[in-house]
Amino acid sequence: MVVVGAGLAGLRTAEGLRRHGWDGPVTIVGDEVHMPYTRPPLSKKLLLEGGDHAGVELRRRDSGHPLQWRLGRRAVASDLDGCSVTLDDGTVLCYQGLVAATGVRARRLPGSLDGPTAVLRTLDDAQALTGRLHPGARVVVIGAGFIGCEVAGTALSRGCAVSVVAIDELPMVAPLGPLVGAELRRRHAAAGVNFHLGTGIVSVDEGGVVLSDGTRLEADVVVEAIGLQPATEWLAGNGLDLADGVVCDEFLRLGGRKGTVGVGDVARFPNALYDATPRRIEHWQVAVDTSLYAAASLVGDLTGRPPEKPFGTVPTFWSDQASVSIRALGQPALATDVEVLEGDLSGEAAIGYRRDGRLVGVLLLGLPKRMGFYLKHLTDDLAAAPTH
Ligand SMILES: Cc1cc2nc3c(=O)[nH]c(=O)nc-3n(C[C@H](O)[C@H](O)[C@H](O)COP(=O)(O)OP(=O)(O)OC[C@H]3O[C@@H](n4cnc5c(N)ncnc54)[C@H](O)[C@@H]3O)c2cc1C
Structure with missing residues (x-):
């Protein structure tokens, strides 16, 4: 297996491959020199107090089958028909399974x-x-x-x-x-x-x-801080839709190709709990959710047990700013109507986002104890009848 991108999604997918029984070699290629680390503190605690890699390094789960790391190396090209990835030092890595986990860079x-x-x-x-x-x-x-x-x-x-x-x-x-x-x-x-x-x-x-x-x-x-640019250059020339990230099918396969998956910020995928429109979602938890699913999907495809249920998740996101903790559930950006469900907007509040009368997202300003309630409410609503 070759995993391109040594961030949160690359690491969690590689670990997921092991959990789903893949005991062959797994190589992770990352163009940063650091072992995978978590990014949310970069604009919060680490930016406020300073700090180093040790303070943000992601915990790695040992499966007994070590992963092979190629850090400080960039993937510059790929041949999905020939099953190979070329690195910036000319090395060609051949694979049975490929994970695209290259995230985004600052625009x-x-x-x-x-x-x-x-x-x-x-x-x-x-x-x-x-x-x-x-x-x-x-x-x-x-x-x-x-x-x-x-x-x-x-x-x-x-x-x-x-x-x-x-x-x-x-x-x-x-x-x-x-x-x-x-x-x-x-x-x-x-x-x-x-x-x-x-x-x-x-x-x-x-x-x-x-x-x-x-x-x-x-x-x-x-x-x-004007937005992000998906890192897809290395996937060019394979007939994939790379207009905004890499388009994946409902099983997170790159352009529907078995033996390949896209995860994390770089992947544009349909969400079975919402609709068939592929979207990119730049959330930490979605990087984890796509990784866990894609690892199972990829191992399943390669071992004759293809996935049955398409990928679906209720995205969650948090942000700390202006002395308030913000928790976004679902996809508020899809809404046509917004209303305060609970509390006072200038203090602590739950805000509901609806499309065609159906709840598609909830935002919490404060109210941390209401997170579980609204997550269940939204999940039940979406599962009852996906939005179209
Ligand atoms: C400052 C900051 C604050 C954030 N705060 C929050 C938050 O509060 N809540 C939240 O939900 N999310 C937050 N996020 C978003 C969250 O961190 C991302 O959703 C998550 O990191 C996505 O993980 P990923 O593995 O897909 O991508 P990344 O973490 O970007 O990892 C991709 C890796 O692939 C490498 N790469 C790219 N191209 C190549 C190539 N060609 N070859 C080899 N390697 C390559 C990249 O250098 C990178 O190391 C924040 C992000 C940032 C930057």
């Missing part, structure tokens, strides 16, 4: 690759950024999605003066809608974040950024 502003801006995707990014968030530093965050808002909140906690610039009219409006976006803006602004929303960027230089409304913001640190 960059045009022309900014060699510029003065920072991004936050890897441990190295986080360590470099932490060292620059001094008390009093002027920080401009470009992008008001989850990562942008978490970085803004953490930088504020480190005593920085923080501005957030985004083309969207509200923070996190695409995944969570305007009702919650407005409330999160209120909370961040009350904490001291200075928002410039509905505004583009004209230029970035060593000393700051110029906005499309002509405003110049002086900055000691500029962080780009």
